Amino acid sequence: MKKLKYIMVSLFAVMMSCDGDDIDIPESVTPSNLTVSAQNMGEGVFDFTASAANANYYHYDFGDGTTALETSGVTSKTYEEIGENIYTVTITAGSTEGKKISETIDVSVSLAFTDTETVTFLTNDSSKTWFLAASQQGHLGLGPAREGIDGDWWYPKWFSASAFEKCGTEDSDCLCDDELTFSVNENGGLVYTLDNKGQTYFNVGHKAVVGGGEDIDFCYDFDTSGEKIVQLSEVEGNVPDAETTGIQMTFSDGGFMGYYVGSSVYEILSISDDFLYVRTYDTENADLAWYHKFTSDVAVDGGEESLETIYTNLVWSDEFDVDGAPNAANWGYDLGAGGWGNGEAQTYTDAAENVKVEDGVLKITAIAGEGEAAVHYFDEITLSDGSGGTQTLEDFEGAAPVFTGFGGVGTAVIANPDPTGENTSANVAESTKTLGAETWAGSFFDLSAPVDLVAYPSISLKTWSPATGANIILKLENQANADENVEVSVNSTVANAWETLNFDFTGVPVGTYDRVVLFFDFGVSPSGGITSGRIKSENLYEFTYGRVEIRAKLPSAGGTWPALWALGANFDEVGWPTAGEIDIMEHVGNNNNTISSALHYPGNSAGNAIVGSTPVENATSEFHNYTVEWTPDSIKFVVDDQLVHNSFVNNATTPFNADFFLIMNVAMGGTLGGTIDAEFIEDTMEVDYVRVYQ
Structure with a gap:
């Protein structure tokens, strides 16, 4: 132990007697003269070059949450965010001893959305022509806007080619003569060309476009042919993947796809080599969605x-x-x-x-x-506030309302045919659905004042049905705008007897509801x-x-x-x-x-x-x-x-x-x-x- 202690003391003495000039201790040096350059290579790609004296590494923070570490100072970055964006890039030059300096540089990235597969389907090397698929069921359809009540999405399944035909009559067949083509210009942009043969089909309500005073809903001598630039982008909003490609087309300068509803934006629902199915929204009525189905296969319409x-x-x-x-x-x-x-x-x-x-x-x-017509009776339409307060809307004991039937239903006030059980009143309304009536047939009557669904969110109705399970729909509409409506569906639970059914309108949108529409046995036609x-x-x-x-x-x-x-x-x-x-x-x-x-x-x-x-x-x-x-x-x-x-x-x-x-x-x-x-x-x-x- 004594020997070890002696050696340590001697070494300490030697160290203390040394002059700094006698040994070489490394000096900690800070990098200097940091220079950075960025070269825009197009399509979101930037090449960066950094150099500094005494730097052993370069750290890049690209301003979009991503980083890179390079020893040479040279790196490449691909930005993917669509649109016009400016990113502040921070470059740090450092030494192995922990010394470092930084510089920042701003890069401006303009990145347009594109989808190569969609462009290929649309253009097919500029040799493809699209036509409205006149022979296709649903080639022109109408349905509610995509974000309906509770986020429901509705396709126009109720409009068949025969029920909503625009290509079979002289005043509207100009729509089916339209030729639509897509191509790629010298700058790589997507170009859309419409040839409408000098006639445009206008949906009613868009008369201002042609400067006339009439409400146009037919082919009109108005040439809207020409080229437009198309911008592809991602569809925004609540879009279920199963019902859309997630891509939309926006045409420049008010361009549109043949049928004029005021819109220049078309969401692509499905696309293939032969069919293009799109949805757009009526600028005069934001609640309405229009559906167009196009084909590039002329054999769909016949051939030899x-x-x-x-x-x-x-x-x-x-x-x-x-x-x-x-x-x-x-x-x-x-x-x-x-x-x-x-x-x-x-x-x-x-x-x-x-x-x-x-x-x-x-x-x-x-x-x-x-067979027999389907007959239902109803009475005592009553509003309820949920706390015991009620207000009679109609009991058919005074002057009878004026009923308007549709689809094969007739409605009238008669003497109660079964004054027993829950309803012993003198008069009731009789709804008769005739043989062969439409499944959606019904009738309505108008009110002198709107229903206040805030104060009275529940409506009861006494009904008499010939069978259980009959689907009864109570619908409230605005007389001046039928698109403003709410409805509730309830099934009958007894047959050949009176019962009281309750229709809960709690939480429906506030509106002017001054028309009562009733459907009995909805979805069924008397056979x-x-x-x-x-x-x-x-x-x-x-x-x-x-x-x-x-x-x-x-x-x-x-x-x-x-x-x-x-x-x-x-x-x-x-x-x-x-x-x-x-x-x-x-x-x-x-x-x-x-x-x-x-x-x-x-x-x-x-x-x-x-x-x-x-x-x-x-x-x-x-x-x-x-x-x-x-x-x-x-x-x-x-x-x-x-x-x-x-x-x-x-x-x-x-x-x-x-x-x-x-x-x-x-x-x-x-x-x-x-x-x-x-x-x-x-x-x-x-x-x-x-x-x-x-």
């Missing part, structure tokens, strides 16, 4: 090209050459009423009068029965006892791919809706439209000798289905061949060997790559069949044969 089939081997058929019931080895029946969601009027049976084979053809016949037939090959013959050919003659009566179609065989497991639906032929008696075909699948169903139509001369008096050619790559619809519409590109993402089964039926009324002829007795679809080739 013959089908060159790849399927020639007959693998299954029914020639209907044995009289009696359809061959039970090939066909089963769907039985029941209502059409499973389409609001149809018929009840399907397996009776021979509705479905039979006779004289070498299958006959599916819709027959009118002896008049109509029966019909629907047969199917489910679990008997199911197949994937092939050419299906059906030779048929179609019914012509108003309200008939015959269909030849196929449904995914996994329908009972996954439901519709996930299973997929192939409509080989549909026809409506209210638009004779025009047939349509459609594809329904997720994202493209109901009013958003892929639909095409074509005229077929004598479709109701002569037999014609209706064909679908279904391959792994495409689905083509054919009439009499001519490829006429809907050349659909099939791929692995669609449901059209698994087994389907065939269905044939005649529906009545409903969402497509429309109003049933008041004189309807019966009508028949005749099918000569069904053949499947692979």
Whole structure:
């Protein structure tokens, strides 16, 4: 221990006796002369170069929350925020001893939104022309604005091509002559060109554009052709991913897509090589959304090209050459009423009068029965404040209000037909929904003063219904603006007796509600006892791919809706439209000798289905061949060997790559069949044969 102590003391003495000039101690040096440069490389990319004396590293803070550490001082940064932005970049030069200096530099980034895939679909190397898809169901639709009550989003599923047609009449068909093209200019910008042939279709309310005094709602000699610049951007607001691409187009200088509603901004709902589906908002009524469906495939509207089939081997058929019931080895029946969601009027049976084979053809016949109109009674419409305070709105004991019916409903004040139970008053209102009335039929009466829903948020109504479960809707509107409205739906709970139903309007928007609208048994049309037939090959013959050919003659009566179609065989497991639906032929008696075909699948169903139509001369008096050619790559619809519409590109993402089964039926009324002829007795679809080739 003594030796160790001696060594330590001696070393300390040596250190204390040393002069600083005798040893080399490193000096801590601060970097100096820091210079920074930034070069804009375009599309949000900047190249930075920094240099400083005595610097061992360079730290970059790019001003957008990201950083980088470099030893050379050279780095590159890509900014991604869309728009005009200025970023303060801080560059720090440091030494290994911890000394450092900093400089800042501002960079201005102008970054326009772009989407290469969308531009490709729109332009196709500038060779693509878009037309309004006149044969498509829902090619021009109207619905509530995208952010409705409780954030609901509504597509225009209620507007079919026949119900909201702008291409079939002389005063509006200029809309379907418009040609729309997109291209990319020399600066890389997207350019839109409209050729409207010198005529513009104006929605009513936009008369100021043409400087006239009339309220225009037809084609007008006003040339709005020309080029506009298109800016792509992300859609703002509450936009569910499943219902939009998330991209919108804004046209310069008031540009628009053929139909003038005052808007230059169009949200892209879906886009493909063949179809473009957009939504825009009416500048005169912010509550309304307009939907346009365009096609770049002129074959959708007809053509003379013959089908060159790849399927020639007959693998299954029914020639209907044995009289009696359809061959039970090939066909089963769907039985029941209502059409499973389409609001149809018929009840399907397996009776021979509705479905039979006779004289070498299958006959599916819709027959009118002896049904009755639907009658409901109502009384004592009463306002309630929720604390026991009430105010009678109408009890029908004084002067009767003036009722206005619509869709096939008549309403009048009568003596109470059942003065028992909850309602023994003398007079009540009677609502009669006639045979074949629209499913949305109802009536209304006006009030002398608006309803105060703040003071009285609840409304009660005594009703008498012939059945339980009838959907009763109480709707309040502004007489001067029907778009200002609120409604509540309640179901009846007793049959053939009076009950009191309560309609809760708590929390609805404040408005001027001075009209009462009532719908009884909403969604149902009195069928008049109509029966019909629907047969199917489910679990008997199911197949994937092939050419299906059906030779048929179609019914012509108003309200008939015959269909030849196929449904995914996994329908009972996954439901519709996930299973997929192939409509080989549909026809409506209210638009004779025009047939349509459609594809329904997720994202493209109901009013958003892929639909095409074509005229077929004598479709109701002569037999014609209706064909679908279904391959792994495409689905083509054919009439009499001519490829006429809907050349659909099939791929692995669609449901059209698994087994389907065939269905044939005649529906009545409903969402497509429309109003049933008041004189309807019966009508028949005749099918000569069904053949499947692979």
